Amino acid sequence: MKFKLILLFLLLNICFVAFSQDKQSEKSQKQDITVTEKGLIKVSIMYPYAEGKTFNMEYYETKHMPMVAGFLGSNLVKYTIEKGLSSGIPNQPLPFMAIGTFYIKSLSEYQAAIAPNRDAIRADFVNYTNVSPVILVSEVIK
Amino acid sequence: MKFKLILLFLLLNICFVAFSQDKQSEKSQKQDITVTEKGLIKVSIMYPYAEGKTFNMEYYETKHMPMVAGFLGSNLVKYTIEKGLSSGIPNQPLPFMAIGTFYIKSLSEYQAAIAPNRDAIRADFVNYTNVSPVILVSEVIK
Numbered sequence: 001m002k003f004k005l006i007l008l009f010l011l012l013n014i015c016f017v018a019f020s021q022d023k024q025s026e027k028s029q030k031q032d033i034t035v036t037e038k039g040l041i042k043v044s045i046m047y048p049y050a051e052g053k054t055f056n057m058e059y060y061e062t063k064h065m066p067m068v069a070g071f072l073g074s075n076l077v078k079y080t081i082e083k084g085l086s087s088g089i090p091n092q093p094l095p096f097m098a099i100g101t102f103y104i105k106s107l108s109e110y111q112a113a114i115a116p117n118r119d120a121i122r123a124d125f126v127n128y129t130n131v132s133p134v135i136l137v138s139e140v141i142k
Numbered sequence: 143m144k145f146k147l148i149l150l151f152l153l154l155n156i157c158f159v160a161f162s163q164d165k166q167s168e169k170s171q172k173q174d175i176t177v178t179e180k181g182l183i184k185v186s187i188m189y190p191y192a193e194g195k196t197f198n199m200e201y202y203e204t205k206h207m208p209m210v211a212g213f214l215g216s217n218l219v220k221y222t223i224e225k226g227l228s229s230g231i232p233n234q235p236l237p238f239m240a241i242g243t244f245y246i247k248s249l250s251e252y253q254a255a256i257a258p259n260r261d262a263i264r265a266d267f268v269n270y271t272n273v274s275p276v277i278l279v280s281e282v283i284k
Contacts, residue, residue: 041227042224043230044230045230057283061283061284065284079284080179080282080284081282081283081284082184082280082281082282083280083281083283084278084279084280085183085279085280085281086279087276087277087279088185088187088277088278088279089276092276092277094278095276095277095278096278099278099280134229134231134234134237135229135230135231135234135237136226136229136230136236136237136238136241137227137229137230138224138225138226138238138241139224139225139227140222140223140224141199141203141223141224142221142222142223
């Protein structure tokens with residue numbers, strides 16, 4: 001009888017420990033997600049819209065961006081791609097056809113990684129666009 | 143004796159069910175995070191830099207953006223704020239001083255929510271900037 005009770009107690013204990021550890025790992029994961037973006041540096045490569053300008057989103061998404069991302073190593077937290085749809089102001093032209101954004105930890109590391117590959121990156125531009133991008137370096141505030 | 147065994151079995155069962163549900167909710171949460179951004183609409187309010195133009199980031203972050211976000215209800219998935227630091231191209235001026243971005247599910251719902259509040263939003267501009275924003279509506283591709 002006593003043995004059964006001890007066994008019951010031990011098994012429940014193991015179970016609760018496992019359960020609470022699981023809760024904790026979930027909590028730390030949530031914190032990671034909330035914290036990682038704030039304070040990061042964004043490098044946004046913005047392709048302005050103008051008449052006669054073209055942009056091949058499929059090539060950009062499947063070839064160009066993965067190539068550049070591959071140069072950045074662990075400094076790169078994530079990258080995003082967006083496709084311009086319209087201006088948010090009526091009767092205004094579309095400001096940008098596309099924007100590619102690298103979220104990085106260190107700007108100097110980014111520059112050091114890009115410098116030896118700049119020619120390869122620029123040579124690839126003609127494969128998806130005929131417009132020169134505007135590049136914004138910014139800091140994530142929120 | 144039999145009663146104790148049944149009790150032990152039941153308690154362990156409850157414990158494992160709770161544990162597996164927790165695992166599942168963690169899994170679905172992870173999927174949400176990965177999936178939610180792709181396909182969302184971004185409305186980016188971009189404040190161009192020019193000489194003599196000013197931007198009060200503290201007011202923007204603590205007053206203006208929370209006010210506008212409050213108009214959007216459950217259509218708003220999240221909003222972000224970034225502060226322009228420099229151009230990514232040497233010897234080029236900073237393209238934007240700041241960008242505020244709303245990640246929304248529906249553009250028409252966004253427009254319907256903003257329309258009756260447009261005057262209040264515009265009247266608040268003078269409290270943090272003297273520049274007219276460029277607004278880009280885009281779709282998250284990746």
